[in-house]
Amino acid sequence: MKVCIVGASGKLGKYMVQHALDRGYEVVGVCRESSVGKLDAFKGRITTIPGATNDPAVIKLAVAGCDGVLTVLVPWGVKQYSSGTAQAVLDHAPPGARLVFSCGWHITRDGSDVYSWKFKALVKIFGWVARITRFADLEDQVEACRRVFASDTRWTVVRASDLEEGESQGLPVWSRHVGDSILESNITRRVDFALFMVAALENDALIHEAPAIVGCKTPSALAHAAAGRAGT
Numbered sequence: 001m002k003v004c005i006v007g008a009s010g011k012l013g014k015y016m017v018q019h020a021l022d023r024g025y026e027v028v029g030v031c032r033e034s035s036v037g038k039l040d041a042f043k044g045r046i047t048t049i050p051g052a053t054n055d056p057a058v059i060k061l062a063v064a065g066c067d068g069v070l071t072v073l074v075p076w077g078v079k080q081y082s083s084g085t086a087q088a089v090l091d092h093a094p095p096g097a098r099l100v101f102s103c104g105w106h107i108t109r110d111g112s113d114v115y116s117w118k119f120k121a122l123v124k125i126f127g128w129v130a131r132i133t134r135f136a137d138l139e140d141q142v143e144a145c146r147r148v149f150a151s152d153t154r155w156t157v158v159r160a161s162d163l164e165e166g167e168s169q170g171l172p173v174w175s176r177h178v179g180d181s182i183l184e185s186n187i188t189r190r191v192d193f194a195l196f197m198v199a200a201l202e203n204d205a206l207i208h209e210a211p212a213i214v215g216c217k218t219p220s221a222l223a224h225a226a227a228g229r230a231g232t
Contacts, residue, residue, distance in 0.1 A: 002026040003201065004063045006053050006085060007072030008046075009035035012102060015194030016070050017042055023198065030062045054084030060092040068098040068201040073144050082137075086144035090151050098207075099148075099155045100200045102193070105178045105186075106138065107145045107159055109210040114179025149210070156200045157210040163190045172196050173221045174211035185218035192216075 003020050007013045008029030020027050021042070029039055033050040051058030053071075063069050071089050073082045086101065093099055105119070148155050161183065168191045175182050196213055200206045214221055 001067045001201070002028070002065055003068045003070060003198075004028045004030065004066045005070045006030045006059065006062070006089060007074065008048070009038040010072060010074075011190055012072055012194055012197075014038070014041075015191045016197055017046060019195055019198040020070075021045060028062050028066065030058060054081050054088060056088045056092065059085075059088035063089065063093045063097070066094060066097055068100065069093050070197050070201070071099070071101045073101050073103050073141055080137075080140050080143075082141040082144035083147060086147050090147060090153060093153065096154065098201045099153050100197050101145070101148055101155065101157045102197060103141055103145055103157060103159055105159050105161060105212055107142060107157065107210070108178075109145075109149055109157070113177050113212070145210075154207050156206040156208075158193070158197055158200060159210055159212040160193050161186045161188045161212070161214050163188055163193060165190055168192055168195065169215055169217040170195075171199060171216060172213040173216050173224070174213045176209070176211070178212045180212075182220055182224040183212055183214045184220035185214055187218055188213055188215045 003025045005013055005016050005027060008017055009031035017027055017029060027046040028049060029046050030049045030053055031039065032052060036048055036050050039048055049058060049062040069089055071085060073086060089099060145157055148157055164187055166189050169189055170192065172188050172192050173182060192215060193213065
């Protein structure tokens, strides 16, 4: 399998590169020219395409011939970076390619997610501060996902809980809606978020799903598994 990783030089991106290489995939990584050095650990093992991820010409070159595209949707700046990146991938990925996008829990697909007042306040405050300082635009990430949801491509949008560093605990568990009891712990290892992204490439059950994930060893995930065993 040939896979393009859009945003390969970030923390999540580098984990995805490693997981993809571990599976024997051919990897093409896209990152800003100033960040190419962050991929030195993979020199000789991946193809690196420098450039802005919302540049259609860069994405067109990078995704050519790819069976799958993993895209980190980051909301940096106020120049439609997320939506531009998503649109470039949607426009130029080969027909039938598996497209997997990353975002946070604040994205909702069907409006059925249930958020705590604390979470909603945090998103509102951060979104306002980030926008007036021109640091980030969460609404543009929402727009990016709206475009993905509306497309007829073979997409998956993986929605992450809070993230922490640490050794892998295994493939995260997921649910369709934030607020479901299995997600209550609200924490996932970043390396496992990357693992879920890469694994989704070959999981057709996730096509046209927006799974919200949580670590498989968290208290809420373990309690859910125990309840399932008790019910059998």
